[in-house]
Amino acid sequence: MKNRRFLSDNNNTCLLLVLLSGLIGGEFLIIVFLRAADSPLTHSAASTSPLATTPIQLRAILHYATSPVVPQQTLDEITLSFDVLRSLCPCNFLVFGLGHDSLMWASFNPRGTTLFLEEDPRWIHSILKNAPDLHAHTVSYRTKLSESKALLKSYKSEPDCFPPDKAYLKNNDKCRLALNGLPNEVYDKEWDMIMIDAPRGWFAEAPGRMAAIYSAAVMARKRKGSGVTHVFLHDVDRRVEKAYAKEFLCRKYLVKGVGRLWHFEIPPAANVSGEGRESAGFC
Ligand SMILES: C[S@@+](CC[C@H](N)C(=O)[O-])C[C@H]1O[C@@H](n2cnc3c(N)ncnc32)[C@H](O)[C@@H]1O
Numbered sequence: 001m002k003n004r005r006f007l008s009d010n011n012n013t014c015l016l017l018v019l020l021s022g023l024i025g026g027e028f029l030i031i032v033f034l035r036a037a038d039s040p041l042t043h044s045a046a047s048t049s050p051l052a053t054t055p056i057q058l059r060a061i062l063h064y065a066t067s068p069v070v071p072q073q074t075l076d077e078i079t080l081s082f083d084v085l086r087s088l089c090p091c092n093f094l095v096f097g098l099g100h101d102s103l104m105w106a107s108f109n110p111r112g113t114t115l116f117l118e119e120d121p122r123w124i125h126s127i128l129k130n131a132p133d134l135h136a137h138t139v140s141y142r143t144k145l146s147e148s149k150a151l152l153k154s155y156k157s158e159p160d161c162f163p164p165d166k167a168y169l170k171n172n173d174k175c176r177l178a179l180n181g182l183p184n185e186v187y188d189k190e191w192d193m194i195m196i197d198a199p200r201g202w203f204a205e206a207p208g209r210m211a212a213i214y215s216a217a218v219m220a221r222k223r224k225g226s227g228v229t230h231v232f233l234h235d236v237d238r239r240v241e242k243a244y245a246k247e248f249l250c251r252k253y254l255v256k257g258v259g260r261l262w263h264f265e266i267p268p269a270a271n272v273s274g275e276g277r278e279s280a281g282f283c
Contacts, residue, residue, distance in 0.1 A: 071101030097198020141207030250283035
């Protein structure tokens, strides 16, 4: 009798032990799973994947899904730059002008550098209020649209503007077409793609796009890395944009035009050979 009770007590203790170890084991497994899902290792693996969505892309989706204001360029124009950006990104992308398209440009270049140059500090403030992740600098222009003809005529007699091999931007006080006071980051980086959709160029007192076009041409010519610089210019239906594009970005480098947008592929000057290269000017 005593023996039977001893055996049944023993069985109960064993059952209890099995249940307890099962419970502890299960809890341990759940903790291991939760830790693994939350571990920095799994997080960084996901966020470094080239397909992982970046915070700026999420902000862009939220913005464009809820805003009635859309970018000024048409779908066909945007698609032209979008296709090139997709083939280059992550890349260094310099954009003249902040606007309703800025979040879109930055989110097309995830994990790359997208830098905006804007003339109007109040406009910078109003755009960054809703998109603080954008990287933007103020730029001062020393030109007026009304001077565009005179500057195009006279730049060749200014030795700091011309010939192109001698042209430079940083601290170039004599050549008004050179953007001379930009942050070092702009001069130190090689820009794979440049979008010129600013400054304002639709009234006489506005700065016009002359200096942006000239400076983009100088940057492209000075490129040391492999490949060309892709330069996009908007509003080419206007006289000044057309004339300066022909002078500095060159017809022979124009690869495509859609709507009011032209796309140039400019090789570094070191890759351009030919007799009398210096006197030939930018083209
Ligand atoms: C032609 S806009 C560029 C517009 C841009 N592509 C877009 O889709 O919004 C060029 C410049 O005009 C000025 N600008 C454009 N819209 C403005 C606004 N609503 N208020 C003040 N300035 C504006 C900014 O200085 C900007 O850099």
